[in-house]
Amino acid sequence: MSTPLLEVTGLQKHFPITAGLLRRQVAAVRAVDGIDLTVNKGETLGLVGESGCGKSTAGRLITRILEPTGGTVTFDGQDITHIKRGPLRDLRRDVQMIFQDPYSSLNPRHTVGTIVSAPLQIQKIPTPQGLKKAVQELLELVGLNPEHYNRYPHEFSGGQRQRIGIARALALKPKMIVADEPVSALDVSIQAQVVNLLDDLQRELDLTYLFIAHDLSVVRHISDRVAVMYLGKVVEVAPRDDLYAHPRHPYTVALMSAVPVPDPSRRDKAQRERVLLTGDVPSPIDPPSGCRFRTRCWKAQDVCASEQPPLTVLADGHQVACHFPVSDEEQHAAGSGRSAAAAQARDKIATVVADPE
Amino acid sequence: MVSGPGASLSEESTHDVADPAEGGVNSTTGKAIEGRSLRQIAWRRFKRDRVATAGGAFVGFLVLVAIFATPIVSLIGHPIDAFNNDLIDPTLGLPLGSFGGISGEHWLGVEPTSGRDVFSRIIFGAQTSIFVAFLAALVSTILGAILGLAAGFMGGWVDAVVSRIMDFLLAFPQLLFSIALVSVLPDSFFGLDGRLSRMAVLIGVIGFFGWPYIGRIVRGQVLSLREREFIEASRSLGARTGRILFRELLPNLAAPILVYTTLIIPTNIITEASLSFLGVGIEAPNPSWGGMLYDAKSYYQSDPTYMIIPGVCIFITVLAFNLFGDGLRDALDPKAH
Ligand SMILES: Nc1ncnc2c1ncn2[C@@H]1O[C@H](COP(=O)(O)OP(=O)(O)O)[C@@H](O)[C@H]1O
Ligand code: SF4
Ligand SMILES: [Mg+2]
Numbered sequence: 056m057s058t059p060l061l062e063v064t065g066l067q068k069h070f071p072i073t074a075g076l077l078r079r080q081v082a083a084v085r086a087v088d089g090i091d092l093t094v095n096k097g098e099t100l101g102l103v104g105e106s107g108c109g110k111s112t113a114g115r116l117i118t119r120i121l122e123p124t125g126g127t128v129t130f131d132g133q134d135i136t137h138i139k140r141g142p143l144r145d146l147r148r149d150v151q152m153i154f155q156d157p158y159s160s161l162n163p164r165h166t167v168g169t170i171v172s173a174p175l176q177i178q179k180i181p182t183p184q185g186l187k188k189a190v191q192e193l194l195e196l197v198g199l200n201p202e203h204y205n206r207y208p209h210e211f212s213g214g215q216r217q218r219i220g221i222a223r224a225l226a227l228k229p230k231m232i233v234a235d236e237p238v239s240a241l242d243v244s245i246q247a248q249v250v251n252l253l254d255d256l257q258r259e260l261d262l263t264y265l266f267i268a269h270d271l272s273v274v275r276h277i278s279d280r281v282a283v284m285y286l287g288k289v290v291e292v293a294p295r296d297d298l299y300a301h302p303r304h305p306y307t308v309a310l311m312s313a314v315p316v317p318d319p320s321r322r323d324k325a326q327r328e329r330v331l332l333t334g335d336v337p338s339p340i341d342p343p344s345g346c347r348f349r350t351r352c353w354k355a356q357d358v359c360a361s362e363q364p365p366l367t368v369l370a371d372g373h374q375v376a377c378h379f380p381v382s383d384e385e386q387h388a389a390g391s392g393r394s395a396a397a398a399q400a401r402d403k404i405a406t407v408v409a410d411p412e
Numbered sequence: 413m414v415s416g417p418g419a420s421l422s423e424e425s426t427h428d429v430a431d432p433a434e435g436g437v438n439s440t441t442g443k444a445i446e447g448r449s450l451r452q453i454a455w456r457r458f459k460r461d462r463v464a465t466a467g468g469a470f471v472g473f474l475v476l477v478a479i480f481a482t483p484i485v486s487l488i489g490h491p492i493d494a495f496n497n498d499l500i501d502p503t504l505g506l507p508l509g510s511f512g513g514i515s516g517e518h519w520l521g522v523e524p525t526s527g528r529d530v531f532s533r534i535i536f537g538a539q540t541s542i543f544v545a546f547l548a549a550l551v552s553t554i555l556g557a558i559l560g561l562a563a564g565f566m567g568g569w570v571d572a573v574v575s576r577i578m579d580f581l582l583a584f585p586q587l588l589f590s591i592a593l594v595s596v597l598p599d600s601f602f603g604l605d606g607r608l609s610r611m612a613v614l615i616g617v618i619g620f621f622g623w624p625y626i627g628r629i630v631r632g633q634v635l636s637l638r639e640r641e642f643i644e645a646s647r648s649l650g651a652r653t654g655r656i657l658f659r660e661l662l663p664n665l666a667a668p669i670l671v672y673t674t675l676i677i678p679t680n681i682i683t684e685a686s687l688s689f690l691g692v693g694i695e696a697p698n699p700s701w702g703g704m705l706y707d708a709k710s711y712y713q714s715d716p717t718y719m720i721i722p723g724v725c726i727f728i729t730v731l732a733f734n735l736f737g738d739g740l741r742d743a744l745d746p747k748a749h
Contacts, residue, residue: 078568120648147650160641163450164663174649207449223645 060231060263061094061117065126068112072340085339086112088287089126091366094231099257099264101274101295103310104284105336110267111155113284114233117265118152119143131230148178151224155236157216161208167194167219168204174226193222198252214245221252231263238273250277271310275299283307286347287339289366292374303373303380305352346378354379454667457743464739470732477535478542485532492536492699496527504714511717520721524711530718533699534725540607540688540700541729544614545680551619553673556626557665561657563627564634574631578624586621587686593617594692607698614693618680629672630665637664667744674737678730685726701726 069083087109094100102110115121117128119135127136135146154160161170171190175182182189191201197218208216217237224232234253238246254277257264268274274281275295282292283306291304302308334351337343343350349359358378366376373380458464477484485492500507505525514521520530563574593613600609637643638661646660687693688702696703701722708719 078572115644118648120644144650147648152645152648154641154645156641160645162642162646162660162664166449173646173651177646177649177651177655209450210448220645223649227649 057095057098059093060096060131061092061265062129063090063092063113063117063126064129066090066092066113066116066123066128067125068109068116068121069124082340085287085342087116088339088342090284090287090289092282092289092292094263094265096230096263097257097261098279099266099277101271101278101281102265102267102284103271103274103281104269105310106269107336107339108284109287109339110269110284111235114152114235114265114267118150118233119146120152144178148227149230151227151229151232153217153220153224153232153234153237156240157213157220158208158240160220161216163208166205166207167199167211170208170219171222171226174223178227180227189226190222193226194219196225196256197222212245213241214249217241217249218252221249221256225256225260228260229262231265233265233267235267236269237266239269246273247276253277271299283310286336286342288347288376289374290348290376292366293372297371297373301371301373301383303369303371303375304348304377305354305379305381306348308381309351346376348377354381450667454743458739461739461742463735464742467732467735467739470728471736474538474542474729474732475546478539481535481539485535488529488532490529490532492528492532493697494528496522496529498527500525500527506711506715514717521717523707524715524718530704530721533704534701534721536699537701537704537722538725538729540611540694540698541681541684541726544611544618544684545677547615548618548622548680548684549673549677551615552622552676553626553669555620555623556628557630557669559623560627560630561634561661561665564631565638565657565661571631574627578627581621581624584621586617586683587690589621590617590687591690591692594687599695606695610694610698614684614687618683622676622680625676626669626672629668633665633668634661637661671737671741671744674733674740678733678737681726681730681733 066087067085067089068087069085071080072082072084073079074081090109090113092100092102092113102113104110112121116123117130119128119138123136127134129135130146130150133146135143138146165173168187168190171193172186174180175186175189184192187204191204194201194203199215199218199222203211208219211219217240221237237253238249241249250273253264253266256262264277266274266277271281278295280292280294281298283290283298283304285306291298291302291307293301293303298307299311302311337347337350343360344363345361346352346355346359346364349355352359356379362378364376364378366374368374369380458468500522507522507524507527509515509521511521520534522529523533559574559577563571594610597613598609600606602609602612604612643656643660646656651660684693685700685702685705688700689706690702691706693702694700704722705719705726708715708722712719
């Protein structure tokens with residue numbers, strides 16, 4: 056069950072900021088700044104964090120669209136951190152990506168047939184049944200009408216376009232798929248359909264997913280484990296149910312309170328007690344010293360500014376990077392899961408909102 | 413919660429959204445097989461634009477005239493260098509008859525002093541203008557597309573160098589340079605006759621100074637296309653740079669390149685006419701619209717028709733190209749406004 060397919064250690068990506076005619080480097084965007092992750096064969100790891108925290112960059116490092124600045128990426132036992140062109144092209148067959156924006160991820164000048172057959176042509180995959188038939192099978196697999204082979208992307212809805220992108224990613228029969236916010240751009244009503252499709256495909260085709268999202272509710276259904284990212288760092292990793300029931304990192308607690316509550320009887324109360332994240336996300340060019348979340352954390356102490364909390368395994372199996380993890384007592388003090396943290400947050404920073412929207 | 417995947421699939425598949433502006437084409441499931449490309453949609457849009465189609469038709473007509481100038485003129489039977497002294501008032505040197513000697517035989521009259529047929533000379537002038545303008549536009553487009561693509565796609569120092577060159581050329585006094593260049597070049601070279609040599613020089617100079625207009629557009633387009641996820645998708649499939657440039661980027665650049673090529677043609681026509689007017693374009697006795705305008709300025713009071721005719725030709729041609737180009741732009745990129 057838990058053979059790691061992908062292992063990431065200390066992964067870094069710093070984008071240089073250059074200035075002047077000579078383009079000297081004056082600073083760097085530390086988009087991903089030392090993350091450790093493991094994705095096991097056949098599982099789905101959800102990767103969650105606010106927009107700009109480095110999720111897409113992490114995804115592009117793992118699919119090796121970008122080259123890491125530091126750290127290592129190991130896929131299926133092979134170190135792919137600085138893999139050469141030739142072997143990288145072979146790696147493409149095993150690791151594929153689904154993109155966030157269904158409007159920009161498909162070339163508007165190509166037909167669906169051209170788009171979905173591109174991977175087969177680029178990788179020179181033989182198709183005994185014929186290229187057209189192969190594409191039609193893929194279209195059928197993702198729930199599209201195979202007769203729409205000759206149509207152009209602009210003739211499809213957002214959800215259908217995302218299915219085209221999924222078909223393209225599946226064409227090479229990859230082992231792993233990095234899905235970068237695959238449903239964020241879709242209507243809420245369509246989101247569940249696409250997530251369900253990915254879920255079915257995983258079972259059918261024995262896929263491993265890294266599923267990126269910017270809020271916890273989207274990944275809840277599909278993930279086996281969830282990793283939470285903040286400003287280029289992973290701050291908490293735990294099995295899905297543990298994470299939702301007992302969030303340990305203050306940032307996870309804050310994110311959690313942004314998740315809509317399905318039970319209507321609790322909705323009113325929960326909404327009043329959301330821990331709002333106040334203040335802006337600090338710049339990844341010059342992140343805060345010590346713990347990066349300290350500028351917005353209601354539990355922050357002096358030590359948080361001086362010492363960076365390492366990602367460590369707690370007794371209950373959570374991996375958490377915090378000097379003062381949120382305890383169960385804190386959570387259960389007021390009876391309902393998120394109230395305790397919320398109450399504390401209320402004292403520390405102005406947080407409470409009763410806005411139903 | 414979420415419904416079963418089977419149900420949801422068929423449900424969404426029926427919501428096939430066609431371009432709403434196109435009024436429900438093949439908009440539901442099933443048999444509609446042939447998709448409509450953006451090109452087909454643009455063509456429909458273009459056909460609906462009366463002004464642009466009229467401009468386009470006139471452009472097409474001019475191109476035919478330019479190509480078949482020689483047979484047309486021999487059919488009419490008035491060679492461009494045939495003098496007709498009998499049609500000239502010997503004391504004034506002006507054409508006999510009103511409006512510059514317009515008659516059933518000489519449709520646009522005759523030249524003062526020499527009596528050469530103006531219509532034939534206009535036809536040959538059209539050939540010069542159209543050929544020079546088109547070929548110069550082609551030179552600009554090829555240079556601009558390659559350098560713009562390189563600058564936008566490669567970025568870094570390539571972009572810095574190409575961008576500076578474009579700035580430099582756009583600020584350069586093109587007319588003065590052309591005058592200086594033509595005066596130092598021999599009258600004919602490469603075994604071409606005087607007219608063709610001059611046309612080659614004009615094409616080279618106008619084409620060279622025109623490429624930054626195309627280069628800028630292409631560079632800008634590439635910079636924005638480069639960020640689109642389909643480029644990344646192609647790369648993540650293992651595509652090589654060649655495929656990304658020619659299969660992914662170029663099809664998206666075709667429309668803007670076509671539009672801006674069409675729009676620099678009228679500018680080229682004016683530049684060619686100006687250079688010929690200034691005496692550094694096509695040399696006498698070969699006809700050109702700019703040269704005819706220059707000749708006509710000595711007669712602007714006594715024989716205004718002779719001046720009006722090449723002027724109107726230039727005006728209508730430039731207008732037709734601009735209307736055609738604008739229509740193309742509207743059809744290919746309706747959001748450009
Ligand atoms: N190519 C790049 N060059 C410079 N900075 C970048 C680049 N790509 C991303 N960034 C920066 O890195 C940070 C993380 O971006 P990203 O990975 O896209 O975040 P997310 O996907 O979580 O929203 C952002 O501050 C973003 O501006
Ligand atoms: S280390 Fe300190 S500042 Fe950071 S999350 Fe934990 S308590 Fe908050
Ligand atoms: Mg992102």
